[in-house]
Amino acid sequence: MTSDRPKKTSRKDTPRKPAAAESGQNDKGERIAKRMARVGVASRRDAEAMIEAGRVTVNGKVLASPAFNVGPSDRIEVDGKPLPAVERTRLFLFHKPAGVVTTNRDPEGRRTVFDVLPEGLPRLITVGRLDINTEGLLVLTNDGGLARTLELPTTGWLRRYRVRVHGKVDAEALEGLKDGIAVDGVFYGAIEATLDREQGSNAWLTVGLREGKNREVKNVLGALGLDVTRLIRLSYGPFQLGTLAEGEVQEIKGRTLRDQLGERLITEAGANFDAPIATPFSNKPVRAGRPAPAVEISERPAPREGFVKNRKRDRDDHREEMRGRLQTRPGGRREDDERRDSGTRHSRAAHVWMAPGARPQ
Incomplete structure (x- = not known):
């Protein structure tokens, strides 16, 4: 036997209104902290702190909470100055x-x-x-x-570093970093580390990691008994120092x-x-301190015949120069600076990864 009484609805079954609707604000648009981060004013965390400090106004009203959405037509000011356009x-x-x-x-x-x-x-x-x-x-x-x-x-992007260390390098210990390592209660994920060359009590390593925790390279190599004396980041994902x-x-x-x-x-x-x-x-x-080159507004002309070969030769010459710069001799940094200031730089540089055999556009 069925009852004609209406079914009671629990509080769980009742659809909850969005917080924006409860506050009378339009739920369209994006969070104010996200908009501030988008235009480069601050990170989202810093933007939220600025809002809580009462430094941000929307349409003339001071915001008390970062839980606020803004639209394209809203007038936003930070410390009395209009927010830059996107x-x-x-x-x-x-x-x-x-x-x-x-x-x-x-x-x-x-x-x-x-x-x-x-x-x-x-x-x-x-x-x-x-x-x-x-x-x-x-x-x-x-x-x-x-x-x-x-x-x-x-994101999974690889960060590659060139590291100069002082101490005895254990190749087996470097190989073991692929399985991760715990240092002072902090676990660091898989790290790729290879020995490039040794010179006396110093050595150069190439290290690749994907987490990028605070002082990760120094802490991990320090746990292997190595003192990092110089650290140079070569790449961040597909972008290269070149x-x-x-x-x-x-x-x-x-x-x-x-x-x-x-x-x-x-x-x-x-x-x-x-x-x-x-x-x-x-x-x-x-x-x-140097005048900036003119802004390039036209497309780059087609490569000249023999351009790829010339560029490869330039890269080979520069590679030899970089090997000389990444040395362990005392006083090497000063000699490098003098040579860099007096020498001529290459005008063309590739700062993104290119597949083997690919041709530049």
């Missing part, structure tokens, strides 16, 4: 010198990477960090969403950037390649 997603490669801190402002007054970058760059944030004494490739972008995506270990000289920065072209990121990462990061470029910058290497 710009096309861009990415820059920077050869970080040793002795500078990877941060916007240092409470101890030390020089930061933004103090040594050339003028004329858009507002940028770093993809990850390098220790103060670590040199080499540092990736910067104007898109906070892209920076957050590329930093995640789930021939980029110390202190130079270079932008990756939009088409190349899209190809290297791939559709999956572009979707996950929400990268925007349709917006205009508000601050043009040369895609050739630029160093602080």
Whole structure:
């Protein structure tokens, strides 16, 4: 026998209104912290802290919580200044010198990477960090969403380092790093480490890792009884340090950037390649204190006959020069600096991975 009484609904079965609807706000758009990160003002975490501090207003009202969505027509101000317009997603490669801190402002007054970058760059944030004494490739972008995506270990990008160590290298112990290692209660995942050459009590290693935990290379090699005396990052995923000289920065072209990121990462990061470029910058290497080359607005002409052979010869010459720079002799750094300042740099550099046998476009 069935009853005609209406079925009672539990509280679980009652659809819950979105938080945005309960607060009277439109649920369309994107979170305010995400918009601030998108234009490079700050990371999402820092943006949320700025909102909680009362530094952000939307349409004239001070926000008390980062749980707020904004649309394209909302007027957003940070510290009384309008939020910059969304710009096309861009990415820059920077050869970080040793002795500078990877941060916007240092409470101890030390020089930061933004103090040594050339003028004329858009507002940028770093993809990850390098220790103060670590040199080499540092990736910067104007898109906070892209920076957050590329930093995640789930992205699976390999970071390669050139490491000079002091101590006796055990090849078997290096091989064992492929299985991971625990140091002081912290487990580090698989690490690729190979011995390149030894000279007395010093040696050069090539190390590849995918997690990028804080001071990972120094902690892991220290657990093997090796003291890291120099650390140079050579690559970050498909992006290579190449021939980029110390202190130079270079932008990756939009088409190349899209190809290297791939559709999956572009979707996950929400990268925007349709917006205009508000601050043009040369895609050739630029160093602080030197005039920037003219912004290239036309497509590169077709390669001349014999260009590939000449470029290969240039790379071979540069490889020999780099081997001389990555030495263990005392005083080598000073000789390298003098040679680099007096020598002529190559104008062409490949900073992205290219499959064997591929031809440059």
